[in-house]
Amino acid sequence: MLDEYIRAHNMRHTLERERLLKVMAEIKKPIFTVHDIDEQRKEQHISVPTLYNSLELFVSARILYKLERTQGVTCEQYKWALDAKNSMRVICTRCGREASFNDRALLQIVHNRKYANFVPAHFSLYVYGVCKACRRLMIQRNADSE
């Protein structure tokens, strides 16, 4: 993805960026901050401006997603864009069991919808209810109490 983006934008390929991607791939967290890569950044001799410029580039190239959370101070967090898949799940409110499902029609509706001042990237849909096993238990219990 980076190669494609760099070619499309007539940019220079740098070793620092490649090293930074490798450093980030080593992080075993789904969401990370600049702090999480700071140690390796120093070891790899990647300068702070290069780090920030590269992160911006990775966000533009849709390699990373940037999340901005304010917890007293604004904290920038990053997440791999590839992890951000559309997800559709059913959840049982009794036992917590989860299952995923796929619905192309729903996917089309969400993507084709116009959002005011907003460009959608991906989505999560949760359908809450009662699973078959729990439903069976409920029916049994009702029958026993009669």
Ligand SMILES: [Zn+2]
């Ligand atoms: Zn259940």
